[in-house]
Amino acid sequence: MHLLKHLRTVLVLASAAFLTTQALADVVETKNGARIVGKVTKIDDGKVYVSTDYAGDLTIKQSEVTGIVTDAPVVVRLATGTTLQGIVTNEAGVMKITGADGELSTKVEKVAASWTPTGEDPQVTAMKQALAARERHWAYEAGVDVSGKTGNQEQLGTAASFRATLKTPEDTLQFYTAYNRQVSDGVTSADQFKAGVDYADNFSGSLSWYARDEAGFDRPKDINLYNTAAAGLGYDVIKEPMHLLTFRSGLSFRYEGYGDVTQPALKTMGLDFGINHEWTFTTSKIVNRLTYVPSFNDFSNFHFTHESFYEIPLANPAWKLRMGVNNDYNSKPGPGIERLDTGYFTRLLLNWK
Secondary structure (H helix, E strand, O other): OHHHHHHHHHHHHHHHHHHHHHHOOEEEEEOOOOEEEEEEEEEEOOEEEEEEOOOEEEEEEHHHEEEEEOOOOEEEEEOOOOEEEEEEEEEOOEEEEEEOOEEEEEOHHHEEEEEOOOOOOHHHHHHHHHHHHHOOEEEEEEEEEEEEEOOOOOEEEEEEEEEEEEEOOOEEEEEEEEEEEEEEOOEEEEEEEEEEEEEEEEEEOOEEEEEEEEEEEEHHHOEEEEEEEEEEEEEEEEEEOOEEEEEEEEEEEEEEEEOOOOOOOEEEEEEEEEEEEEEEOOOOEEEEEEEEEEEOOOOOOEEEEEEEEEEEEOOOOOEEEEEEEEEEEEOOOOOOOOOEEEEEEEEEEEEEO
């Protein structure tokens, strides 16, 4: 008898604890009869978010919910903008919010949002996130590679590059510069410098306008100074967070001044075509850039540039290794100058913000 009495006491205490736990939990009821016990963390964008001990975090369509009960005060904002903080109860399909400022009866579908008293209106949070995403932040990239050889042939190659990017969802501004010098047995095979700026404004969905300008020199090609300025429209064929493919088309002005004073400088208006492709994977990235600039007065006179590379992070994500190829084709170079230059590179990069 004593043992039976003891078991009865344990059962009563367990039942009381279970009922207390149930009483201190929020309850969400749905149209199909489901009764979800947990903690309603918020209502936002037509969804009810519930945290449970037995199934983790759940998201339920608000249109499927018939009733909500909370064990603690929450802040509720209706579609009309009315806001009230209080405990939520459910009576015959009517949602009641009872708090220090009064009582309000409504339907679940009339609720625009809810959050905890210590939390923040999801609409305000979304606005802050949107503003943060639009804030301009500079991102920097510096690269260097050095190659050499001694013995039967003396060879030294150095290359350095720098790029600064200011990017928002609406526009992108880039400044870049690069220098490449290659000397083999005392003969300079490459002595090139370039600096440029590129701006693109996404004014409507996948459409953008752009303006760019690049200047520099290429001494082995006898170009003391070149400058290409262009502007036009761009279209994003693929516009995803990790994959971007943009086509460009516009007008250009091209100038080339030569070391040979007997050769007149090139000054010509023309077209400007470009392709920018960037595909980011979990731990690597592929980039392709192409430009084609033909002259109006002679379409057989054009300048074509191409760069493709594959980039992978090192042990420290700020450091990356870039391997690629670039091509520079001038259809009408000076006397004794090859039309096509092709380069291969392996470059160490440092990224920071």
